[in-house]
Amino acid sequence: MRWREALNPIGMQRLALLAPTESLRDLLVTVADLGCVELDDLGKADAAPVSPAAAALQRVGHGAPVVAMVARRPDLAGWERDGRAGLIAGEAQLDERGARAITRGRVSALTGWAAADTVPQLAEAAAAVDGAVVVLPAPRGVDPPTLLSQQGVAREFAPLVETYATVPYRDVNPSVLAGVAYVVMFGMMFADAGQGLLLLLGALAVRAGRWRRLATLRPYWLFLAGAGLASTVFGALYGEFFGPTGVIPVIWLSPLDNVVTLLLVAVAVGALLLAGAYALGTVNRFREGGWRRAVYAPSGLAGASLFLGLGALAGGLYLDLGALVVAGGLVAVAGVVVAYAGLLAAAGGGAAGAGQAVIELFDLVIRLGSNLVSFTRLAAFGMTHAALGLVVWQGTTELAHLGVPGVAGAVVVFVVGNALTLALEGLVAGVQALRLEYYELFSRIFEGEGRPFRPWHVPLAPMEAS
Numbered sequence: 001m002r003w004r005e006a007l008n009p010i011g012m013q014r015l016a017l018l019a020p021t022e023s024l025r026d027l028l029v030t031v032a033d034l035g036c037v038e039l040d041d042l043g044k045a046d047a048a049p050v051s052p053a054a055a056a057l058q059r060v061g062h063g064a065p066v067v068a069m070v071a072r073r074p075d076l077a078g079w080e081r082d083g084r085a086g087l088i089a090g091e092a093q094l095d096e097r098g099a100r101a102i103t104r105g106r107v108s109a110l111t112g113w114a115a116a117d118t119v120p121q122l123a124e125a126a127a128a129v130d131g132a133v134v135v136l137p138a139p140r141g142v143d144p145p146t147l148l149s150q151q152g153v154a155r156e157f158a159p160l161v162e163t164y165a166t167v168p169y170r171d172v173n174p175s176v177l178a179g180v181a182y183v184v185m186f187g188m189m190f191a192d193a194g195q196g197l198l199l200l201l202g203a204l205a206v207r208a209g210r211w212r213r214l215a216t217l218r219p220y221w222l223f224l225a226g227a228g229l230a231s232t233v234f235g236a237l238y239g240e241f242f243g244p245t246g247v248i249p250v251i252w253l254s255p256l257d258n259v260v261t262l263l264l265v266a267v268a269v270g271a272l273l274l275a276g277a278y279a280l281g282t283v284n285r286f287r288e289g290g291w292r293r294a295v296y297a298p299s300g301l302a303g304a305s306l307f308l309g310l311g312a313l314a315g316g317l318y319l320d321l322g323a324l325v326v327a328g329g330l331v332a333v334a335g336v337v338v339a340y341a342g343l344l345a346a347a348g349g350g351a352a353g354a355g356q357a358v359i360e361l362f363d364l365v366i367r368l369g370s371n372l373v374s375f376t377r378l379a380a381f382g383m384t385h386a387a388l389g390l391v392v393w394q395g396t397t398e399l400a401h402l403g404v405p406g407v408a409g410a411v412v413v414f415v416v417g418n419a420l421t422l423a424l425e426g427l428v429a430g431v432q433a434l435r436l437e438y439y440e441l442f443s444r445i446f447e448g449e450g451r452p453f454r455p456w457h458v459p460l461a462p463m464e465a466s
Contacts, residue, residue, distance in 0.1 A: 006154040006176050009169055011116040012144035012453070016109050019131035024101060024108045027131035028094050029069050035457025036122060038145055039097060039112040051095035056080045057088045065089050068461040090458050097456070111136070113145055113453065143169045145453035153179070156222040160434075164442050168450035170287040172280055174442075179226065181273055181441065182433050187230025188266070189381035189429035191255070192389060194242035195422050196231030199224055227430075234382070242418050243389030255379075255386040262379040270375025270440070271311060277444040278304035284445060296342025298364050299444045306335030307368055339364060371440045377432055385425045392417030 017037070019027040031037050056076050065085035074091045078084075101108040114122060123133040138144060146169045148158050157179030167173050190196070203224035206217045217224070235241065239250030255262055282301050286294035294300045309332025316324030343360045347353035392414065399410035 006149055006152065007172050007174075009167060009171075009173055009450075010147045010149060012113050012147065012169065013116040013119050014111070014136040014138045014144070015114055015119065015122075016111050016134040016136055017126065017131060018107055018109045018134060019126070019129070021103055021106055021108045023130045024098055025094055026071070026129035027126055028097055029071050029460070030125050030129050030131070031122070032069055032090075032093070032456055032458040033460050034118075034122060034125060035455050035459075036118040037112045037114045038453055038455050039100070039110055041100065051092060051099070052076055053088055053091035053095050057085065057092050060085045060088060067093065067458050069094065069458050070461050087461060093456075093458060114455070115147055115453075143450065145169065146450040147453035148173055148175065153222065156219075157182075159219065160223075160437065161442075164438050165446050166450040166452045168284075168288070168446070168448055171284040171446065171450070172287075174280055174445055177276070177280070178437060178441070179223070181276075182437055183223070183226035183230045184269075185378055185433040185436055186227045186429050187232075187234045188269070188378040189432060190227070190231045190385055190425055191234035191238045191382050192240040192242065192385065192421075193232045193235030193248060194240075195418065195426075196228045196233075196235050198422065199228030199231060199426070201228075203228055238382075238386065240386060240389055242414070243393035244386070245393055255383045256390065259379075259383065262382065263376050266376050266379035266382075267372060269378060270372055270436075273375070273436075273441060274307060274371065274444070275304075277441040278307060281444040281447075285447070288447070296338060296345065297447070298339050298342065298360075299447060302335050302339035302342055303364065303368075303444070304335070305331050306339060306365070309333070309335055310368065336361065336365075374436060374440055377436070381425070381429060381432055385421070385429075388421045388425065389418075392421060 015037075017027060017031065031039075053074065053076060056079070060080055060083060065088075067089045068086045069090035070087060074087070076088065076091065079087050079091075097110070098108075101110050103109075119133060119135065126133050146167050148162075148167065149155055154173065154175045157175040160178050160182060161167060161173070161175050187196070203221045205211065206214045206224060207221040209215055209218055236248055237250075237252040238255055239248055240255075241247040244254075253261060278299070281297070281299035282294050282304055285297045285300040296302055309328050309330070312324055312328025313332055314328075316322070316326075316328055340357055340361050343357035343364075344353055347356040347360075395417065396410045396414040399406045399413060402409070
């Protein structure tokens with residue numbers, strides 16, 4: 001899959017569907033069967049009388065039938081007699097959509113949205129039933145619905161973004177980048193090579209789909225695999241394999257012996273992720289409203305300048321570099337001024353607007369510090385995981401010196417202790433990584449929410465499709 005397709009929602013096309021009024025039903029059946037068009041709700045159906053199909057459906061007592069359609073003309077009386085609620089429900093949907101059509105003379109038309117790459121197939125199918133597809137310009141001030149890529153890694157990581165918000169059509173789709181950030185943060189907090197390998201094996205089992213109980217987790221197997229791989233890598237760096245067992249050496253550092261270093265690394269990782277979030281936020285603000293919005297938005301260049309300026313200022317003070325202190329201070333001041341101008345314009349100006357802008361600017365500065373400090377949890381929970389592994393391992397080794405009963409107890413303590421650590425710390429690390437993703441990163445990437453693409457799809461009944 002091309003990287004452009006992974007980073008952008010699928011291109012949408014505004015279109016009109018036209019057909020002779022007597023062929024409108026045939027066109028609607030074709031559109032429903034293809035399932036690639038989201039028809040506009042023009043509001044006419046609310047005022048339309050109850051259709052014969054809708055009335056028949058009420059009499060049948062349909063419950064929740066499997067909706068289907070037939071290309072041939074409906075036999076409502078026969079379907080009602082035979083209890084074919086699914087076909088009656090399909091006909092009711094056809095009547096509802098047909099009632100929304102705009103009719104001029106002998107031609108009826110409906111408007112909607114479709115993915116641009118499906119329009120040729122749709123046009124060919126419409127022509128087969130005397131219909132036509134006309135490409136229209138997108139109306140000003142109306143964003144198309146959003147459809148994210150349905151292939152590759154972008155599709156696998158999409159639930160991470162979709163549970164937060166629908167990506168606006170003009171924004172960058174951050175699914176792949178967000179997925180990578182998530183598994184890295186998870187790995188830092190759940191750093192154990194042995195337990196990471198168990199997660200990786202579990203992910204492969206889920207993907208294989210041989211056990212029905214694991215089938216519901218199959219859409220998330222890549223999350224499990226990525227989390228397991230990241231945990232294995234960080235566990236190897238920390239020398240953790242089901243705790244400090246000595247099976248693998250410490251390649252980088254031991255979490256419990258290098259607390260300050262690990263905290264500084266966590267803050268550095270957080271700063272890098274926040275910088276990336278500001279970069280994506282700036283691109284999104286530009287796509288949404290041009291350069292003016294990208295420059296003045298707190299999640300755009302103004303906020304990014306303030307963040308980078310304060311970072312350079314702090315780095316200059318720590319390293320005793322005067323030039324870096326001055327440069328960082330100037331960039332931070334510029335960010336404050338531009339952010340205030342943007343907040344003042346958004347507040348409407350005037351004395352009340354100026355006061356509101358000051359409060360929002362103060363909140364922006366304070367949140368920058370608190371957001372960065374939030375990433376220290378990457379180190380804190382990593383140390384907690386290491387401490388639990390140490391407790392389990394110490395209990396195991398102490399029992400192992402007490403003869404055969406002690407060895408049996410040691411095995412129980414090792415297995416149960418690691419199982420509890422795996423379950424408890426896995427849950428905690430997953431939740432904390434999600435919290436950092438949503439509150440610290442996505443809050444800068446997104447300012448609004450898009451509308452998901454919901455095409456109308458009702459398949460032909462089996463006897464019709466064959």
